[in-house]
Amino acid sequence: MLEAVIFDMDGVLIDSEPLHFLVEQQAFAKLGLPATKEELDLYVGMTNPDMWAKVKERHGVELPLSELIEWQVEMKLSALKKSEEQAIDGVTGLLEQLKAGRIAVGLASSSPKVFIMAVLEKLGISEYFDCVVSGEEVPKGKPEPDVFLKAAELLNKPPHSCVVIEDSRNGTRAAKAAGMKCIGFQNVNSGEQDLSAADKIVHSIREITLPVLEAL
Missing domain, CATH: 1.10.150 (DNA polymerase; domain 1)
Structure with missing residues (x-):
């Protein structure tokens, strides 16, 4: 579930x-x-x-x-x-779906905490996240599972009930090592990342909906 x-x-x-x-x-x-x-x-x-x-x-x-x-x-x-970067197309809509469905939402990034918070402030989406974890706050970064396990711990959810959304080879490997389901987002701007470890691969965040997540 x-x-x-x-x-x-x-x-x-x-x-x-x-x-x-x-x-x-x-x-x-x-x-x-x-x-x-x-x-x-x-x-x-x-x-x-x-x-x-x-x-x-x-x-x-x-x-x-x-x-x-x-x-x-x-x-x-x-x-x-x-920069004039905004949230990737589909992100805000997905966050709204999760909020409406009362699904806990975490962020687990390899970036430093100061950069993560700067991005969330720039995008205006801080309110959607129940926890934020930097890979620099755990013993080992991706592809080790530590950052995702820490996020699950802070959310008070078992790993098997969590789905990770990732765009990198290291990230998908970390998610699976954590015992979580994973959706790989094939972002053309992230380089030629091997997302074969993911349970599902999408080419747009708009392809990810609450029913899709629940079906994994």
Whole structure:
């Protein structure tokens, strides 16, 4: 029985992956690293600490992890403030359906909490979420299940009663590892993500309705 829906944020609520890509492309270029789409697609859905830890290991970057993360977050907040992004088509309608159906709603994102709250404020949809969890608040980020399990705990719902909406390979793997159902949103702006682990794949948020969620 469906009791809760847990949303990823980047690429699901807001089309922010191009923003992330642009900032990371600039950061990689400044560090003298390959800033190709193929390289950056590897990190979609990861927390900033996990991403930079892998980058440091992969490319031998010597700058401290904390400095890289702070630099990246400041750049992204600045880019978000200047952007005119709105909620992805269908998101507000789906949130209204869930509210009317009295289904608990959570947000579990790999982004830092400060960026998550900035996005929710920009989109004007904070009121719909019963809990918000950043991947940086749990021991391990996606593709590990920690962030989704924490969201279920805060919602006081068993994992098997939760459905996750994700747009990344790392996210879908994390949702399934948490014992949850998962809808994969094939967002063209999120790169060529392998969503085969999802229980259902959609190409528009408008395809996700309360009956569809309840049927999983």
